């Protein structure tokens with residue numbers, strides 16, 4: 001098959017490279033010329049394990065990038081993987097996706113065979129029928145050969161290629177048997193090599209499945225954090241408790257790591273978007289609001305613990321970890337951001353370190369000190385907080401001896417307790 005993929009960010013580039021690996025001819029389309037040029041050199045515009053190998057293998061052969069939508073009508077199906085950020089009130093901002101949907105429609109206005117346009121972006125259920133389908137059809141001058149479907153994506157940053165190639169489920173959100181068959185032709189080569197459940201449903205339900213998935217995972221972590229905070233008050237270790245709880249198959253051992261909370265480009269925006277969409281209907285999503293509230297409180301709790309041992313006014317505090325999770329330089333909604341803001345409000349001087357995420361954080365906080373290593377950040381520090389669970393922090397040992405006061409508040413349960421430090425786990 002020939003597939004066009006509009007948008008070459010985290011999802012679009014991964015999807016395009018993986019479709020090529022599955023044997024499809026792929027045209028990747030992005031408005032950003034720099035991204036297109038990078039892709040056509042066989043290089044990855046984002047840092048994801050295995051992605052550049054796939055691009056090197058397929059660019060110039062099965063995979064080509066361009067800024068032009070001309071290849072859209074020549075392809076058999078088009079996937080839209082455009083960002084869906086938040087408005088100031090948390091609701092979904094569809095501006096970029098709607099523009100791309102309309103441009104896709106325009107490219108298909110003269111097409112005389114049936115063509116499937118698939119929304120890959122995460123969008124609120126009603127926005128497909130209310131905004132995106134109308135945009136495609138408006139662009140296509142109501143060409144009746146064009147149909148819109150939904151195929152949500154569940155990959156994680158840091159393991160995007162592997163997650164795409166080994167999904168638990170593939171969701172086909174369509175309005176006709178023809179569209180379901182078309183989507184199945186796209187995924188058949190993947191499903192031949194990997195056993196995944198196929199869910200066949202309508203587009204709105206498909207997009208709600210995506211929100212429910214992310215809301216469930218974010219709420220699971222917030223629940224674990226709430227229980228973890230209670231454990232801490234009782235002097236108990238939430239990790240020991242959750243290890244036992246996770247033995248229950250109905251709960252599962254995954255996503256039970258308590259600490260400073262969830263960040264990233266998706267959980268915060270998606271939980272807020274579904275809350276805003278629910279409120280628009282008049283429904284008050286009380287549990288999801290609590291999910292956000294618990295998450296927002298964790299950095300402050302971490303600093304309250306620190307302040308039990310250190311007067312933060314004028315103190316030098318090392319912040320270990322700036323990325324929203326390990327194996328990425330992505331700082332979007334990282335828990336390091338409220339942690340640093342809060343430290344500044346409390347009068348502390350921040351010495352920050354991360355193996356890869358210093359440059360993006362420097363743009364956000366140009367005024368703080370960035371250390372070249374964890375050891376340098378710890379030197380002469382009055383205290384340290386651990387925000388990201390990078391493996392290299394687990395190996396820290398005598399580096400703590402260079403601290404002025406060896407107070408360590410561990411937001412991720414990654415630091416080994418040792419003599420000479422005052423260790424406080426956030427939930428343990």
Ligand SMILES: NC(=O)C1=CN([C@@H]2O[C@H](COP(=O)(O)OP(=O)(O)OC[C@H]3O[C@@H](n4cnc5c(N)ncnc54)[C@H](O)[C@@H]3O)[C@@H](O)[C@H]2O)C=CC1
Pocket residue numbers: 006007008009010011012029030031032035081082083084096097099100103120121122123153154155156157265266
């Ligand atoms: N990042 C992730 O791990 C995941 C993201 N998603 C969802 O996938 C969607 C895309 O997310 P990302 O890939 O992270 O976004 P991104 O911001 O990394 O990439 C979007 C790309 O679209 C391009 N673009 C914007 N307007 C365009 C237009 N009119 N025509 C062509 N290209 C255009 C931009 O230049 C950019 O390269 C979002 O809805 C997100 O929620 C879903 C699962 C995982």
Ligand SMILES: O=C(O)[C@H]1O[C@H](OP(=O)(O)OP(=O)(O)OC[C@H]2O[C@@H](n3ccc(=O)[nH]c3=O)[C@H](O)[C@@H]2O)[C@H](O)[C@@H](O)[C@@H]1O
Pocket residue numbers: 122153154155156157158214217221254255256257258259260261262263264265266267324325
């Ligand atoms: O919609 C999306 O974009 C994606 O969002 C998440 O993926 P991602 O944000 O890349 O990363 P996760 O591994 O889920 O971690 C998210 C946050 O939760 C935190 N987390 C995770 C697990 C845990 O037990 N505890 C915990 O605090 C991480 O530190 C991180 O800040 C989902 O896991 C993906 O399935 C989904 O496709």
